[in-house]
Every structure is written in C-alpha cells, then in structure tokens.
Amino acid sequence: MSIGKHTGILLLGITLALASASAGAGDSWHFKVTNDAKSKITQLQVSEDGKTWGYFDIGSGIASGSTETLLWDKSTDDEGCEQYIRAVFADGSTSPPSRQDFCTDLDDPIVFSE
Numbered sequence: 001m002s003i004g005k006h007t008g009i010l011l012l013g014i015t016l017a018l019a020s021a022s023a024g025a026g027d028s029w030h031f032k033v034t035n036d037a038k039s040k041i042t043q044l045q046v047s048e049d050g051k052t053w054g055y056f057d058i059g060s061g062i063a064s065g066s067t068e069t070l071l072w073d074k075s076t077d078d079e080g081c082e083q084y085i086r087a088v089f090a091d092g093s094t095s096p097p098s099r100q101d102f103c104t105d106l107d108d109p110i111v112f113s114e
Contacts, residue, residue, distance in 0.1 A: 032070070032109035037089055040061045044062075044087055093114050
C-alpha cells in the first residue's frame with residue numbers, strides 16, 4: 001500500500017479518529033501524533049517533496065499534551081510511502097518537517113513541539 005501523489009487534494013478526505021476508534025479501523029493505515037508544545041496544533045501538513053503542502057482535517061485541533069490517532073483515507077493509496085509532516089500551532093509557529101514512512105502503522109507517536 002502506498003501514499004503520496006496528489007497530496008493537497010487527496011488529504012482533504014483524511015479522517016481524524018481518537019485512539020479508541022482506531023481499533024475498528026480495519027485495513028486503514030494509522031499514525032499517532034503527540035502535541036508536546038504549549039500551543040494547540042491547529043493544522044497538520046503533509047508533503048512528498050517538502051515544498052508543496054496538503055492539509056489534514058484535524059477538526060478543532062490537537063490540544064497541548066494530547067495524543068491523537070489519525071487515519072489515512074483510502075484515496076491516498078496510490079501515493080508514496082515516505083512523506084514530510086509538520087505541525088502549525090495556534091501561536092503561528094510551525095514545527096520543522098519530519099520525514100516519515102506512512103506505509104506502516106505508526107504506533108510510536110510523532111511528537112511535535114514548538
């Protein structure tokens with residue numbers, strides 16, 4: 001299974017789910033995000049090339065100190081596995097991008113701090 005090509009458009013369909021909801025996710029790929037910053041995460045952005053960024057729908061955001069489980073939408077199945085991910089915080093700052101392999105379930109959280 002792969003993830004990647006039309007990131008900006010395809011990531012609009014990505015679903016946010018709490019850790020308890022991921023148990024029933026079936027064959028969806030998931031990853032965890034921990035917000036270790038003082039500010040709430042208001043956006044998660046993903047990019048194959050590190051230049052053009054698409055957005056995850058994370059609802060009202062990820063609170064400071066929280067860990068959330070995110071599910072990839074099946075519409076991203078034809079995209080590359082390795083992608084950059086970064087967080088945008090309520091105070092306007094952005095985390096450095098982190099390159100991740102999303103073709104495996106990532107149970108160890110990606111930790112974002114300011």
